Amino acid sequence: MKLRTFLIGLSIAYSSALNASVVRDDDKLLIEGKLLNSDADDVVELINEHVIHTIVFKNSPGGEWRAGMRIGNFISSKNITTIVEGVCASACTLAFLGGDKRKFSNQSNAPILFFHAPYSADNQSTIENLKRAFFSWIEQRTKKEIPVQFSDAINNTISARGGIFLFSDDDPIVNSSGGSITQICKGSEIRIPLDCEKTDSISAVSLGIINEK
Template identity: 25%
Template sequence: MAASGRGAAEGVMVRHLVAFGLAFVCISAQAGIVREAAGRVIVSGQIAPEDASRLLDLLARNPGIDTVLFHECRGGTLGAANAFATIIRDRKLKTLAAGQCTSACALAFLAGVPRRFEAVPGFSMIGLHAPRLPDSSGPSSDAVSQKMLQWVERATGGKLSKEVMDLIASSWAPASGVMFMSYNVGSVRMSRTVYCDGTQDGTLEKCRTLRGADALSQGIVTE
């Protein structure tokens, strides 16, 4: 890419990151929404374990569904992540991510094979962090954290680099974590991965870029 083209692309990316970062710090308290549309299940909001029963119900009533789309799905509990992941894994469902797919939603997303970013215009992100206490006052126990990290390592086929895994493991503070991003610059789909330590005021452009750690190479997506 020529210097002028590269500069324009970076300008577009920064505008996306600034706007998107504001949404990241103001995570919605919206309850989980699990619905069927266009022959697939769409999961949004913050998921709870009981939301998994809705997924089972939709699959039972729509046996042709083979895909779960996590769209603006912004977390939940580890119990919810496990419940959704178990269903997705056992049913051999595909998963897609669009908009924000973070925290518990990202863990559930990793159970899908194949899995990828939804091919839509705009900006999408898969964000992972270490488990934290319900009031965000500190990290969860070492046992809980290790169990989650082992699940991530298995789900990604051991492709996560030690640097990325260590950063995820240390990211328990609010608005911290490793963010795998996919976005459009003109007609070209771009990717970028950043680490936020929670001091960036929710603005992703201030987070540190992790070079060579795109979502595909790290096993976060499979295609």
């Protein structure tokens, strides 16, 4: 029950999120909120002007595809560690994958990654011609072939709320709901999150998305 309540709260947060806050603390960037192209500009500028070793993505509902890919591509050659604290969803996951080392946070906010197909808010539909780039970026960064279960889950979702939730294996919500570390959700606007299925057959670690403890 707690997991269902959590997912409902998460879907509400998507619609109310503000633009991102990008803050530098010594050699660390903290990025929180919705990613726009202007936020990508800020990230590029800060990394060009300062030595940045770590980027923490905290409670980002996603944002613009181009912003996520710009950040991810830019940091991919910078030997930067990326960390998820709280929720990192949609475009945030694209940016997160740019990290050389990618971790779940060990802080109090339970870390969660949420992947879904490229989606147009204007047309309320999946952007089919970006799916190839989406899968290619994941494989490029993880150096692993995407398993059929992952690609099928992405291809079968029917809204931006459908996709794959990847939890930390020590997440208290997961542990209280039977121990499954992945939720695959179709994304029906009527049945959120009643159409989600638990699985342990894929995880952030097995997929190579998380590659460092």
